[in-house]
Amino acid sequence: MSGTAITAAATETAPLPRFDLWVWIETAAAWLFGIVWIAPLLYAVWAAIHPTGYATTFDLFAPLTLENFATAWVSAPFARYFLNTFLLVTMILVAQFVLCTLAAFVFARADFPGAGILFALVLVQLMITPDVLLVENYRTMSALGLVDTILAIGLPYMASAFGIFLLRQTFKQVPLELEEAARVEGCGTMAILLRVYVPLAKPTYLAYGLVSVSFHWNNFLWPLVITNSVETRPLTVGLAVFATLDQGIDWAIISAATLMTSAPLLLGFLLFQRQFVQSFMRAGIK
Amino acid sequence: MPRRTTIHAWLMLTPALVLLFGFTHYPAVATFWHSLFSTPRGSRPARWVGFENYTYLFEDPVFLQALWNNAIYALATIPLSIAIALAMALWVNSRIAGRTALRMAYFTPTVLPMIAVANLWLFFYTPDYGLLDRVTAALFGWGPTNWIGSRETALGAMIAVAVWKEAGFFMIFYLAALQAIPPSLYEAAAIEGASRARVFWRVTVPLLGPTTLFILVNAVINAFRLVDHIIVMTRGGPDNATALLLTYIYELGFRFWDTASASALTMILLAILAATAAFQFLVLERRVHYR
Numbered sequence: 190m191s192g193t194a195i196t197a198a199a200t201e202t203a204p205l206p207r208f209d210l211w212v213w214i215e216t217a218a219a220w221l222f223g224i225v226w227i228a229p230l231l232y233a234v235w236a237a238i239h240p241t242g243y244a245t246t247f248d249l250f251a252p253l254t255l256e257n258f259a260t261a262w263v264s265a266p267f268a269r270y271f272l273n274t275f276l277l278v279t280m281i282l283v284a285q286f287v288l289c290t291l292a293a294f295v296f297a298r299a300d301f302p303g304a305g306i307l308f309a310l311v312l313v314q315l316m317i318t319p320d321v322l323l324v325e326n327y328r329t330m331s332a333l334g335l336v337d338t339i340l341a342i343g344l345p346y347m348a349s350a351f352g353i354f355l356l357r358q359t360f361k362q363v364p365l366e367l368e369e370a371a372r373v374e375g376c377g378t379m380a381i382l383l384r385v386y387v388p389l390a391k392p393t394y395l396a397y398g399l400v401s402v403s404f405h406w407n408n409f410l411w412p413l414v415i416t417n418s419v420e421t422r423p424l425t426v427g428l429a430v431f432a433t434l435d436q437g438i439d440w441a442i443i444s445a446a447t448l449m450t451s452a453p454l455l456l457g458f459l460l461f462q463r464q465f466v467q468s469f470m471r472a473g474i475k
Numbered sequence: 476m477p478r479r480t481t482i483h484a485w486l487m488l489t490p491a492l493v494l495l496f497g498f499t500h501y502p503a504v505a506t507f508w509h510s511l512f513s514t515p516r517g518s519r520p521a522r523w524v525g526f527e528n529y530t531y532l533f534e535d536p537v538f539l540q541a542l543w544n545n546a547i548y549a550l551a552t553i554p555l556s557i558a559i560a561l562a563m564a565l566w567v568n569s570r571i572a573g574r575t576a577l578r579m580a581y582f583t584p585t586v587l588p589m590i591a592v593a594n595l596w597l598f599f600y601t602p603d604y605g606l607l608d609r610v611t612a613a614l615f616g617w618g619p620t621n622w623i624g625s626r627e628t629a630l631g632a633m634i635a636v637a638v639w640k641e642a643g644f645f646m647i648f649y650l651a652a653l654q655a656i657p658p659s660l661y662e663a664a665a666i667e668g669a670s671r672a673r674v675f676w677r678v679t680v681p682l683l684g685p686t687t688l689f690i691l692v693n694a695v696i697n698a699f700r701l702v703d704h705i706i707v708m709t710r711g712g713p714d715n716a717t718a719l720l721l722t723y724i725y726e727l728g729f730r731f732w733d734t735a736s737a738s739a740l741t742m743i744l745l746a747i748l749a750a751t752a753a754f755q756f757l758v759l760e761r762r763v764h765y766r
Contacts, residue, residue, distance in 0.1 A: 219566040219577055222559070226639065227580040229595040230587070232606050236598065292491035299484040307492070314499045316752040320700055321721065321744055324728040324737045325502035325509070348494035378483055407588035409703040410721075414729055425590045429707050432594055440598050447594040451587050458586045459579075466582065470651035 236444040257445035261431075264442070266419050267449065270427035277339050277412075277423055278405050284347040285401060286394065292348070293356030294382050298368075308357075314350035323414050330415060337421050342412045346405065352397055359393040360386050396468035406454055424450045503745060510738035521735070528739035538740065541711075541718040544630060548719055549698035551634045552641065557690055559642040561683070564649030578650075581643040589640065589703035596636050597623070597708055623709055626716040633717050636704050641697060645690045652686040653679070692755045699744060720744050 237257050261267070296308050319326060326345055327336070335341040363386055371381045387394075409425045416422045422430070428450045432443050448455075458465050510528050512521040532538050567578045584592065599606050603619035611617040622632045656679070664674045702721045705711065711718035711726060718726075720740065728737035 215566065216571055219563075219571055220573070222563065223573075223577045223580040226643065227583060228606065229592075229599045229639075230583060232599060233595050288491040288494065291487040295484045295487050299480065301481050301484055307488070310500065311492075311495060313752075314495060316696065316748050316755075317499060317503060317745060318696070318700065319498055321724075321741065321748065322499070322502040322506065324724065324734055324741055325506045326498055327728070328505070328509075328734070329497070329502065344494065345498035348491040348498075350495070350499075353491065378480075403586055407590075409588070409590050410706065410725065413706075414725070425588050425703075428588075428594070429590050433707070440601075440604075443594055444598065447591045451591045454586045454588075455583075458583070462579065465586070466578070466647060466650075470647055 233444040233447060236440050237448050239441065241439060241441040257441045258449060261442050261446035261449060265427060265431040265446070267427065267446070269419055270422055270424045273339060273421060274406060274423040277342055278402050280339065281343045281346055281405050282398060282401055284343065285349050285352050288348050289352035289356050290382070290387065292353045293360055294386060296353065297357045297360035311350050311353055315354070319345035320410055323411055327414055336415060337417050339421050341415050342421070342423065345411070349401070352401070355393055355397050356390060359390045363389050395464070399465060399468040403454055506738045506741045506745070510735065510742050512735060514733050514735040528735050532736060532739050537715050537718060538723065540715045541720055541723040544717065545699065545719045547630060548634060549695065552637045552698050553691070553694040556638045556641040556645055556694055557687070559638065560645030560690065561649050563642060563646040564653055567646070568650060568653045581646055583643065584640045585644040589701070590707055592636060592640055593704040593707040596704070600632060624713055626713055629709055629713060629716045633705050633709065637697070637701050640701070641694065645694070648686050648690055649683065652683050656682050688755070688758065692751065695751045696748065699747065
């Protein structure tokens with residue numbers, strides 16, 4: 190990685206042995222930020238794995254327990270919420286991959302009158318995201334009879350300008366010779382797309398997939414507006430309902446529920462840290 | 476171009492375009508149309524009122540408060556999150572002790588749902604019991620503070636949560652940009668005997684220009700969109716001290732079911748976002764060159 194190259198260069202050139210006060214201050218500041226950034230999470234972990242009474246008293250030898258997780262799990266239909274979120278995220282991801290691949294391929298390779306204007310119109314969605322248009326989109330969903338369905342949560346996000354943009358950039362870098370070779374062998378347009386373009390764009394699909402899954406796993410406001418029953422609510426809305434209505438202020442149980450709902454993404458992040466970070470980087474570089 | 480290919484192109488574009496127009500362009504136009512009518516109530520259907528909804532909005536103290544709050548929210552979260560993100564990226568990219576652990580600590584909030592974040596911080600801010608009050612009590616001997624329950628501190632508390640959530644995300648983009656800077660530039664600067672500060676201002680900062688603009692645009696959008704925690708933590712309170720434009724749209728549209736006012740408010744938010752888009756287009760395209 191080029192990062193190590195920079196570090197190596199810095200090591201060679203910096204005069205090291207001198208006691209450098211500035212380096213000490215910087216290290217201390219970096220760690221202070223690190224602690225502040227991780228503290229709320231660690232505090233919640235502490236509260237969740239100890240009996241309720243210990244949530245706010247720091248006793249290193251407090252008894253450990255998983256009781257809070259069990260209590261949280263049975264006091265709200267979290268299994269159903271997990272299923273809803275899983276269905277939602279999968280549905281959006283599959284739809285995004287199909288729709289964005291087709292559209293990106295056209296924008297990358299076809300040259301017809303109006304293509305530029307059309308692409309500019311697609312990019313409008315980067316700025317004006319569906320979250321902002323919730324009043325009007327709610328009206329549309331009522332007209333379609335889709336209020337309180339999982340489909341309605343996903344529908345506004347399926348044709349993603351971000352996905353189209355990202356895949357178009359990748360497809361544009363595919364050498365035309367490859368496409369021509371495939372055409373000589375008798376491949377049609379669809380076959381070329383599936384056999385030449387899609388396999389070469391695998392890293393982009395991974396990057397976009399991770400960004401999309403974490404965005405929709407975490408999305409809140411639109412699902413809150415469009416759902417009103419246990420059968421459709423995703424985890425985030427379920428957690429909000431649970432934390433505000435069902436529990437008083439039992440922090441141990443709320444912390445357990447909070448960790449539980451974030452666990453899949455958090456575990457995925459810890460296991461695939463490198464891929465996660467690189468995916469977010471890739472998604473950000475145009 | 477053969478006609479058959481053009482037909483193929485349109486067939487492949489149609490599904491994406493239908494959804495995109497249906498849920499982005501149509502609602503934007505329809506919002507404007509509906510903002511010119513009154514809210515239908517019971518037996519009274521919607522009637523044409525022209526720009527009355529906008530006039531009422533500008534006489535509504537809650538709207539003015541939300542506009543003001545949102546300005547403060549934007550002016551605080553944008554520079555703070557960008558500056559902290561840059562500092563984090565520089566630290567994590569240097570030879571600092573424990574950089575892997577630090578990178579993980581900084582990035583973790585990015586993968587947490589905003590609702591989970593809200594719960595964590597509610598606990599963190601709890602008067603007397605919360606970690607924040609314990610730390611301030613131990614360090615400065617302060618008494619219990621109702622961080623999110625009093626007008627003076629509530630908006631600041633919401634800003635802190637947003638910055639905490641965003642900075643690690645922006646850090647990643649700066650990190651990518653820093654790692655793309657060729658080491659030869661630093662070597663050349665070292666040969667010239669440039670100081671660390673000089674290298675930073677003359678080499679690093681100019682090369683981070685495109686990344687900064689990309690992050691800036693994202694930060695501006697987030698300043699109007701990142702409101703999940705406010706809806707859970709304060710619901711715009713106390714006394715509208717944390718009401719923002721989007722939380723007020725939610726309140727008007729889905730608590731009071733006053734869709735006409737909500738539409739007018741949405742148009743104002745769209746105008747702000749469109750201005751941001753225009754700024755991005757003009758500045759980003761003209762002044763910043765991507766390699």
